[in-house]
Amino acid sequence: MYGTPTFDYQAEGYVADEEGNPIEGIQLKVTLGNTSNNSAEEKITYSDKDGKFVTPKYLDQMIFSLTAEDVDGAKNGGEFETKEIDLTKMKPELDETNADNWYWGVNVYKNILIVMSKKTADKE
Numbered sequence: 001m002y003g004t005p006t007f008d009y010q011a012e013g014y015v016a017d018e019e020g021n022p023i024e025g026i027q028l029k030v031t032l033g034n035t036s037n038n039s040a041e042e043k044i045t046y047s048d049k050d051g052k053f054v055t056p057k058y059l060d061q062m063i064f065s066l067t068a069e070d071v072d073g074a075k076n077g078g079e080f081e082t083k084e085i086d087l088t089k090m091k092p093e094l095d096e097t098n099a100d101n102w103y104w105g106v107n108v109y110k111n112i113l114i115v116m117s118k119k120t121a122d123k124e
Contacts, residue, residue, distance in 0.1 A: 005104045007094075008057035011087065013112025015047040015068060017077065022051025023116055026080070027071045032061040057106055063087050068114045080116035087112075 015026045026047040041061075047053045047068075055063065065087055070080040092107035099105040 003102055005102055006060050007104050008059055008106040009061060009063050009092070009109075010055050010057045010106055011063050011066060011109040011112060012054040013052070013110075013114060015051045015053065015114045015116060017080070017116055017118070021077070022049070023047060023070075023076050023080065024049045024051065025070075025072050025076045026051075026053075026114075026116065027069045028053055028055070029067040029069065030055050030058075030063055031065045031067070032058055033064045062107075063109060066112070066114070068116060070116065079119040081119055083114055083116060085112060085114060 009032075011030070015023045015028075017023055024047055028045045028047065030043040030045060032041050032043060043055070043058070045053055045055050066085045067082065068085070069082045070076065073079055087109050090109055090112075092109045094105050095108055096105040
């Protein structure tokens with residue numbers, strides 16, 4: 001057999017304000033990297049009404065970072081500062097549930113907590 005084993009990459013977590021309240025509608029910009037050709041691309045997902053998010057599974061594209069941005073203004077309980085999370089410093093957990101000879105499973109970055117700070121008047 002010839003070929004290279006493949007993996008999916010996925011991130012899941014929670015977006016909250018500084019008091020721990022969930023924030024719905026936070027845009028999460030997922031920066032992906034393809035290690036075989038050193039390219040990067042961005043995908044978008046959003047936090048749900050409970051502040052939770054799960055990215056799609058990205059085949060052979062590592063997730064380098066998540067950028068959480070409040071794109072709907074005061075609608076979700078206030079205006080929040082943008083926050084970036086560097087996932088290259090985290091170790092994903094390998095889920096081998098559907099693994100086979102060439103597909104080795106999903107590398108999942110789990111329990112990512114993104115705490116958003118409210119914008120202040122002098123930071124606008």
